[in-house]
Amino acid sequence: KQEVTQIPAALSVPEGENLVLNCSFTDSAIYNLQWFRQDPGKGLTSLLLIQSSQREQTSGRLNASLDKSSGRSTLYIAASQPGDSATYLCAVENTGTASKLTFGTGTRLQVTL
Amino acid sequence: SAVISQKPSRDICQRGTSLTIQCQVDSQVTMMFWYRQQPGQSLTLIATANQGSEATYESGFVIDKFPISRPNLTFSTLTVSNLSPEDSSIYLCSVARDRSQPQHFGDGTRLSIL
Numbered sequence: 001k002q003e004v005t006q007i008p009a010a011l012s013v014p015e016g017e018n019l020v021l022n023c024s025f026t027d028s029a030i031y032n033l034q035w036f037r038q039d040p041g042k043g044l045t046s047l048l049l050i051q052s053s054q055r056e057q058t059s060g061r062l063n064a065s066l067d068k069s070s071g072r073s074t075l076y077i078a079a080s081q082p083g084d085s086a087t088y089l090c091a092v093e094n095t096g097t098a099s100k101l102t103f104g105t106g107t108r109l110q111v112t113l
Numbered sequence: 114s115a116v117i118s119q120k121p122s123r124d125i126c127q128r129g130t131s132l133t134i135q136c137q138v139d140s141q142v143t144m145m146f147w148y149r150q151q152p153g154q155s156l157t158l159i160a161t162a163n164q165g166s167e168a169t170y171e172s173g174f175v176i177d178k179f180p181i182s183r184p185n186l187t188f189s190t191l192t193v194s195n196l197s198p199e200d201s202s203i204y205l206c207s208v209a210r211d212r213s214q215p216q217h218f219g220d221g222t223r224l225s226i227l
Contacts, residue, residue: 034215043205044156044218046114051213089155091216099144099209100171101216103155 002027002094004104012110021075021107023090028068031093035064035075037086080111115208119219126196127227133192134222136206141186150203162189198226
């Protein structure tokens with residue numbers, strides 16, 4: 001059974017810092033990995049999708065990497081802003097599971113002025 | 114990306130009653146899913162909503178408690194039956210066109226049980 005863990009559970013950084021969020025998964029037979037953000041009282045917003053054959057994806061100040069063999073992904077946020085404050089979730093889709101996502105525990109990020 | 118409308122956005126219900134949540138997508142999608150997010154927890158998949166046939170439920174979730182309909186490729190409902198305080202959660206629908214595309218979520222329904 002796939003298990004997804006995110007470290008740290010919470011993180012507070014001053015504005016302008018670069019930061020890295022970590023995601024690990026126990027079963028390397030994944031089809032893809034997706035990063036989301038969740039704002040308080042809101043649903044999930046898709047940030048980046050990495051297919052199992054890819055090593056990284058970039059969107060603006062966000063860069064996500066994937067090392068399938070070691071069961072790890074990182075989300076790098078450059079030049080953090082207060083608007084980046086949210087909970088970040090990673091989710092993996094295993095091969096043979098038809099788009100079913102297994103979610104991690106989330107990292108709650110606060111970017112302070 | 115698909116625009117997903119989920120209703121109601123929140124509700125407070127009495128024990129023993131039922132609540133039906135609607136999920137409407139602005140375009141046809143192949144896959145629709147229902148998730149539950151309990152307080153302080155991450156998301157857990159309840160079931161895959163299959164168009165024109167019975168939903169596929171994950172371990173720990175049963176049709177009698179969580180009946181799901183999906184009459185077409187743009188609409189689905191989730192009913193949470195015989196409500197108890199343990200059902201207080203956020204319920205979210207998500208859609209995906211195919212496995213190469215990101216999965217997108219509605220804003221969720223916040224359910225509280227008195």
